[in-house]
Amino acid sequence: MEEMKKEMVQLWRRTVVVEEAEERLCSQLAELEVESLDQAREYESRILFLVDQISRLSSSSLEVIVSNS
Template sequence: MAARIGISAVETEAMLRRRNEELERELKKSLEREDRMKEELRSVWGRVRVAEEAEERLCWQLGELEAEAVNEAREYRARVMELMEQLSDAHRVIRESSFSALRPPQPPFLNDVNLSILEL
């Protein structure tokens, strides 16, 4: 029985050593996985920072473009108003000239008569 206890203790010790080695391998793999995850996290964090900076630049550029578009729209509107005013003036001139063209010309002798009457 003493031999059996000794063998059992030896078997138990060997089994514990194997289990310990297995746990050490798993721990090593776990630590390696953790290191890879930390490195991946650093990499992702770097990409996030780059994306945030790009977003800030794009927002700034968008603001600049919006301001430029507003200014161009104001200039365009002013130009359209100016052209509308010119067109309105042109229509008025045409209308006035067409009214004077529709009046029949007075014969020259009536003009002379009118002048002679005025002279009296």
């Protein structure tokens, strides 16, 4: 009976350690999700800016071509 109690205590301690590790991993995962969302928003903003710049350059190029014709 004493051996079973020792095993139960060891299992309980392991369970506590595993639960703490799970909490840390969940917290880290949440931080990574927020970081990746921020990066995605920054990339989207940069892409939209570049698309706008390309559009302006293309329009300017067309104006030069038309005016030279």
